[in-house]
Amino acid sequence: MLAYILRRLVSSVVLLLVMSLLVFVGVYAIGNPVDLLISPEADQQEIARVIAALGLDKPLWEQYLIFFKAALSGDLGRSFAFNTPAIELVLQRMPATMELALMAMLIAIVLGIPLGLYAGLKPDAAFAKIIMAGSILGFSLPTFWVGLMLIMIFAVQLGWLPSTGRGETVLFLGLQWSIFTWDGLRHLLMPAFNLALFQLSLLIRLTRAGTREAVLQDYVKFARAKGLAMRRVIGLHVLKNIMIPIVTVIGLEFGSVLAFSIVTETIFAWPGMGKLLIDSINVLDRPVIVAYLLVIVFVFVMINLVVDVLYSALDPRVRLTGASA
Amino acid sequence: MNSTIDPTAPANAPMLAESPLKRFIALYCESRVASIALAVLACIVIVATFAPWVSPQDPYDLAAIDIMDARLAPGETSATGMTFLLGSDDQGRDLISAIIHGLRTSLGVGIVATIAAVAIGLGLGLVAAYAGGRTEFAIMRIVDLQLSFPAILIALVLLALLGQGVDKIIIALVTVQWAYYARTVRSTALVERNKDYVEAARCLRLSSARILFRHILPNCLPPLIVVATVQVAHAIALEATLSFLGLGLPITEPSLGLLIANGFAYLLSGKYWISFYPGVALLITIMSINLVADQLRDVLNPRLAR
Numbered sequence A: 001m002l003a004y005i006l007r008r009l010v011s012s013v014v015l016l017l018v019m020s021l022l023v024f025v026g027v028y029a030i031g032n033p034v035d036l037l038i039s040p041e042a043d044q045q046e047i048a049r050v051i052a053a054l055g056l057d058k059p060l061w062e063q064y065l066i067f068f069k070a071a072l073s074g075d076l077g078r079s080f081a082f083n084t085p086a087i088e089l090v091l092q093r094m095p096a097t098m099e100l101a102l103m104a105m106l107i108a109i110v111l112g113i114p115l116g117l118y119a120g121l122k123p124d125a126a127f128a129k130i131i132m133a134g135s136i137l138g139f140s141l142p143t144f145w146v147g148l149m150l151i152m153i154f155a156v157q158l159g160w161l162p163s164t165g166r167g168e169t170v171l172f173l174g175l176q177w178s179i180f181t182w183d184g185l186r187h188l189l190m191p192a193f194n195l196a197l198f199q200l201s202l203l204i205r206l207t208r209a210g211t212r213e214a215v216l217q218d219y220v221k222f223a224r225a226k227g228l229a230m231r232r233v234i235g236l237h238v239l240k241n242i243m244i245p246i247v248t249v250i251g252l253e254f255g256s257v258l259a260f261s262i263v264t265e266t267i268f269a270w271p272g273m274g275k276l277l278i279d280s281i282n283v284l285d286r287p288v289i290v291a292y293l294l295v296i297v298f299v300f301v302m303i304n305l306v307v308d309v310l311y312s313a314l315d316p317r318v319r320l321t322g323a324s325a
Numbered sequence B: 001m002n003s004t005i006d007p008t009a010p011a012n013a014p015m016l017a018e019s020p021l022k023r024f025i026a027l028y029c030e031s032r033v034a035s036i037a038l039a040v041l042a043c044i045v046i047v048a049t050f051a052p053w054v055s056p057q058d059p060y061d062l063a064a065i066d067i068m069d070a071r072l073a074p075g076e077t078s079a080t081g082m083t084f085l086l087g088s089d090d091q092g093r094d095l096i097s098a099i100i101h102g103l104r105t106s107l108g109v110g111i112v113a114t115i116a117a118v119a120i121g122l123g124l125g126l127v128a129a130y131a132g133g134r135t136e137f138a139i140m141r142i143v144d145l146q147l148s149f150p151a152i153l154i155a156l157v158l159l160a161l162l163g164q165g166v167d168k169i170i171i172a173l174v175t176v177q178w179a180y181y182a183r184t185v186r187s188t189a190l191v192e193r194n195k196d197y198v199e200a201a202r203c204l205r206l207s208s209a210r211i212l213f214r215h216i217l218p219n220c221l222p223p224l225i226v227v228a229t230v231q232v233a234h235a236i237a238l239e240a241t242l243s244f245l246g247l248g249l250p251i252t253e254p255s256l257g258l259l260i261a262n263g264f265a266y267l268l269s270g271k272y273w274i275s276f277y278p279g280v281a282l283l284i285t286i287m288s289i290n291l292v293a294d295q296l297r298d299v300l301n302p303r304l305a306r
Helices: A002-029 A033-037 A044-054 A060-072 A086-121 A126-140 A143-157 A182-214 A218-225 A230-268 A273-282 A286-314 B020-028 B032-049 B095-131 B133-147 B151-162 B166-193 B196-203 B208-244 B256-267 B273-300
Strands: A170-172 A175-177
Touching: A002 A060, A002 A286, A002 B151, A086 A126, A086 A175, A086 A182, A086 A230, A086 A273, A086 A286, A126 A182, A126 B273, A143 A182, A143 A230, A143 B208, A143 B256, A143 B273, A182 A230, A218 A230, A230 A273, A230 A286, A230 B151, A273 A286, A273 B151, A286 B151, B020 B032, B020 B273, B032 B095, B032 B273, B095 B133, B095 B166, B095 B208, B095 B256, B095 B273, B133 B166, B151 B166, B151 B208, B166 B208, B196 B208, B208 B256, B208 B273, B256 B273
Parallel strands: none
Antiparallel strands: A170 A175
C-alpha cells in the first residue's frame, strides 16, 4: 500500500513537471502583455525599463528556467495587473471556490443518492419517472443558461436570493466562510445549486442503475429470506455495494465541479479562482494564469490519488500491489 | 448477420431479419420518445441549414436592422410593421432570425469539430491497437493525460492562447475530443484484432492497411457512432459555454452562447427574452441529440440484441 502511494506520488510529480512546461510554453509563447500593461504614451525608455523589470526580454527557455527555479521556492511570479505574487492571489481566492464546490457536491450527494435509490427500487412509479426525466434535463441543460434563469426567477422576479457576490463572511479556522452566516448562505445557495445540477443528474442515474442491478443479486434475496427488514437490506447491503462506483465518480467529478466553477463564478460574480482566471485571461495576466493552472493541476493530481486510495479501501477486490498504473 | 430462420422464432422474426438497415430502423422506432427526438432534430437541422431562406430577417444585414427596434418584447411590432415574435436583442435584431442563424453556427461548429476529431481519434486509436508496443504506449499516455482534465478547462486555456474565431474554437473542440474516440476505437479494435476473421484475412496475406481499414474498422464503428453522437451534444454545449464567457466565437458570428451572453446584461431589468429563447433553442437541440444517442446505444449494443 505504501509502495503504491509512493509510486503514485512520483508519477504525480512527473506529471506536474510536464504540465508546468506545457503551460509555460503555451501561455508565454503567445500574446504580448507589453501592449496591455504599458500605457501608449510611454516612451521607448520607459517600455524597455518595464520589459526588463518583467523579465520579458530574455529568451523563452531562460524565462522558463527562471520561472522553474522560482516555482520550486513557491514563487510563480508577480501578477502584471495587481503587482502582487501570483500564487498568493490564486490561493487567496481558493477557499471561496472550494466552499462553492464542496457545497455543490454536498447538494448533489444529499439529493442525488436518495432520489436515485428511490428510482431504482420503484422504477415504475410515477415519481421515479419524473426523477429520470429530470435527470435527462439536468444533463442537457447548459450550466450557464440555468444560472441565468435562476437569477431571473429567484433574484429578479421573486427577489428571494441575491445574485452576486459572497455576502457576509466569518473567520473560521483562519479562512473566510460564507456558509456560517445567514447572508452568506443565501448568497451561496443559488450558485451551488447551479453547479450541482449536472452532478446531481449523474448521481441519480448512477445510483438508480446500481440499485436496479443490486436488488436482483442473490445476497439481497438471501438477506430477505433471512427475514431482514427491507429497510435494513437496502440501507446496509445494497447501499454498501453500490457505493464503490459512486465514491469513485464523486471523487473524479469533484475535479469537474472545480473546472465548471469557472462558469458559475463568472455568472454569480463569486470571488473565487475561476473568476480570477477569466479576469486574468481577459487582460493577459500570464503569471496568474500559470499559477492558476499549476494549482489546479496539483489539485487534480491529488484528487486522482485520493480516489485511487479510497477505491482500494472500499473494494477489497482491487489488488493494488499487482497494478502498475 | 444471422440469416438462418429458426422455426421456433415468433412470426415477426423473419420480417425483422429482412435487411440490417430495416431491422435497425424498426428497432430504433420502438421508442416513441426517441422517434420524436429524431424528428425534432431533423427539423432543427433543416431550419439551420436553410437559415437565410427561413428566417424573417437577415441578422448580418446592417441595413435591415434598426437600433430603434432594440429590446422589443416578444410579439411587439416595429414602426416599419415587422412583428418580432420572440422580441429583439440589444441591437434591434429579430430574435428568431438571430436564433436560427445562431443554431446554424453552433451546429456547424459542433459537427465539423466532431468529424475532424473522429477522424483523428479513429486513426490514432486503430494505429495504437494494431501497432502496439511503444507507439501504443505513447498514444495512450497522451490520451490518459488529456482525459484526466475536464474538457472545459483545456478548451478554455487553448482559446485563451489562440484567441477568438471559428477556426480557433474548432481546433479547441477537436483537441479536447479526439482522445475519447481514440480510447473507444482502441478498446474495440483490440478485441476485434484477435477474432477469427482477422486471422483469416492474415492467412490470405492481405496487407495490414487493408485488414485495418476494410476489416477491423467497420466492426469498430457501432460504439464509435454512439460516442460521436453524445460528443456532438457536448461540443455544442461547450462551444456555447466558451462563447458565453467571451472566449469562443467573435461578436460578428453570433452563436447561441453569445446571444445568451448579450441578454445577460438586460436580465436584471426584467428583459428576459434575449437570454431565454436562445437557451431554449440550445436546450432542445442538446436534449434531442442526447435522446437519439441514448436509443442508438440500446440499438447498437450487441449485448442487448434481441
